[in-house]
Amino acid sequence: MRRDRLMSWSMPVLGMIGTVLVWWAATVVFAIDPFLVPSPADVLASFTAQPGYLLEQSWVTLVETVEGFLLAVAVGIPIAVVIAMSKVLEQIVYPLLLIVNSVPKVAIAPILVVWMGFGQAPKIVMVFLLCFFPIVISTAAGLKSTPAELADLVKSLGSTRLQAFFKVRFPNALPQVMVGLKTAISLAVIGAVIAEFVGADAGLGFVIVQSGASADTALAFASMALLGVISIVLFYGLSALERILLPWVEDQR
Structure with a gap:
């Protein structure tokens, strides 16, 4: 068990180190101009030149990401519950969800700026739009996957529909809910950056746009690296929460 846990942490770290080394070697072997692809050393130098500024912009993006994600959870899970409980509402709401999800979010971003x-x-709102669909779909699928024999057992014991939901259906759906949440948290950072590209005066997406305009590729790469760090921290934070709340899922794996 301890060895498996060590492997689960060490292998991703080794993978990241290997990627950085290959990237560094490619810039040296092929003599790539730093204007096109900066080396890891150039990116690190760009970060150390203004760490306070980049961390401040990282915090802006992180707050937008978390707030949009939590809003999607607060709205998406209740809607998924309603969909799972009513076949009629499922037939009404699902096409609307598909339409909203199929619209390119880059096209929505300028409209949101005009409105807000x-x-x-x-x-x-952009983060919410990207996170909402996977949360609803995964939660609804989990709620509808309750084993029939388990549902019949609870019903035979005389439980109410509400008791059956909270004691059987929702706990049984939690692993699927967590899948949706982990998918959504990965998309959340993308949503925040898309919105910052279109209209913002702060955030890592704003920094990337500004560094592109000034041809500071190293600063853009440093911002993208920080976006990667934010994504990894949020994803593995949710994974740790899953292990705490749903220890039996880890045991089954």
């Missing part, structure tokens, strides 16, 4: 201005609101 250049503050945090359009960024949070």
Whole structure:
């Protein structure tokens, strides 16, 4: 068990180190101009030149990401419950969800800026739009996957529909819910950056746009590396929460 846990942490770290080494070797062997692809040393130098500024922008993006994700959880899970409980509502709501999800979010971003201005609101809504669909779909699928024999057993014991939901259906759906949450948290960072590309005065997406305009490729890469760190921390934070709340899932794996 301890060895498996060590492997689960060490292998991703080794993979990242290997990727950085290959990247570094490629810039040296092929003599790639730093203007096109900076070396890891150039990116690190760009970060150390202004760490306070980049960390401040990282915090802006992180707050937008978390707030939009939590909003999607607060709205998406209740809607998924309603869909799972009613076949009629499922037939009504599912096509609408598919339509909203199929619209390219890059096309929505300028409209959100027109409606809400250049503050945090359009960024949070963009994150919400990207996270909402996977949360609803995974939660609804989990709620509808309750084994028939288990549902019949609870019904035979005289439980109410509400008791059956909270004691059987929702606990049984939690592993599937967590799959949706982990999918959504990966998309959340993308949503925040898309919104910052279109209209923002802060955030890592804003930094990437500005560094592209000034041809500071190293700063853009440093911002992208920080976005990767944010994604990894949020994803593995959810994974740790899953192990705490659902220890039996880890045992089954």
